[in-house]
Amino acid sequence: MVFDLDRYINEFDRGLRVLEGEPQAARPSPAEVLPEEALERDLRRHAAALMRVNHCGEVCAQALYQGQRLGSRNEDLKSALSTAAAEESDHLAWSAQRVRELGGRLSLFAPIWYAGSLALGYAAGRLGNRWNLGFLAETERQVEEHLQGHLERLGTQDAKTRAVIETMKQEEAGHRRAAESLGARELPAPVKLGMRCAAKLMTTVSYWA
Ligand SMILES: [Fe+2]
Numbered sequence: 001m002v003f004d005l006d007r008y009i010n011e012f013d014r015g016l017r018v019l020e021g022e023p024q025a026a027r028p029s030p031a032e033v034l035p036e037e038a039l040e041r042d043l044r045r046h047a048a049a050l051m052r053v054n055h056c057g058e059v060c061a062q063a064l065y066q067g068q069r070l071g072s073r074n075e076d077l078k079s080a081l082s083t084a085a086a087e088e089s090d091h092l093a094w095s096a097q098r099v100r101e102l103g104g105r106l107s108l109f110a111p112i113w114y115a116g117s118l119a120l121g122y123a124a125g126r127l128g129n130r131w132n133l134g135f136l137a138e139t140e141r142q143v144e145e146h147l148q149g150h151l152e153r154l155g156t157q158d159a160k161t162r163a164v165i166e167t168m169k170q171e172e173a174g175h176r177r178a179a180e181s182l183g184a185r186e187l188p189a190p191v192k193l194g195m196r197c198a199a200k201l202m203t204t205v206s207y208w209a
């Protein structure tokens with residue numbers, strides 16, 4: 001019980017740091033080595049909005065991983081996913097940094113998406129390893145598609161933003177493969193559709209606020 005309480009306190013503390021909006025990355029942002037381009041105002045605003053969406057997605061990723069850690073009792077599974085969780089922390093910091101560099105601000109609704117994702121992650125964690133992994137693999141698959149869409153919407157401009165998105169997309173693919181190799185189950189089609197609808201709501205709202 002003491003162990004459980006510690007776990008909950010640690011995750012609560014982590015949640016507060018996620019929502020503070022000033023996370024620290026363990027690795028430098030992929031954008032750091034590239035020069036800042038002179039972007040037109042509309043493009044800069046568009047890129048900032050896309051990165052606000054991505055930051056919100058990374059807040060959700062933190063909450064999902066946290067929920068799954070709290071919901072699952074399998075230590076092997078949790079340690080196997082720790083690399084992915086560490087990379088997600090960098091994504092969170094890089095996307096927040098890029099939003100600020102572009103003159104944007106983070107989403108006002110991040111705490112709401114965070115709470116919803118935490119509950120979903122916890123529920124998935126309680127369903128057992130293979131469903132838990134299946135939920136993770138499907139989430140990562142949908143995030144990969146979504147990031148590809150952002151690259152297409154940005155076109156050839158703003159190399160710094162594209163570098164962040166490209167690296168995140170590659171790493172999300174790695175997280176999906178890790179979940180698949182650990183025995184992820186294919187989720188039923190209605191569940192996948194429900195996840196797409198929830199993601200669409202989050203991405204549409206966070207583009208604007
Ligand atoms: Fe991520």
Ligand SMILES: [Fe+2]
Pocket residue numbers: 061084088140171172175
């Ligand atoms: Fe991921």
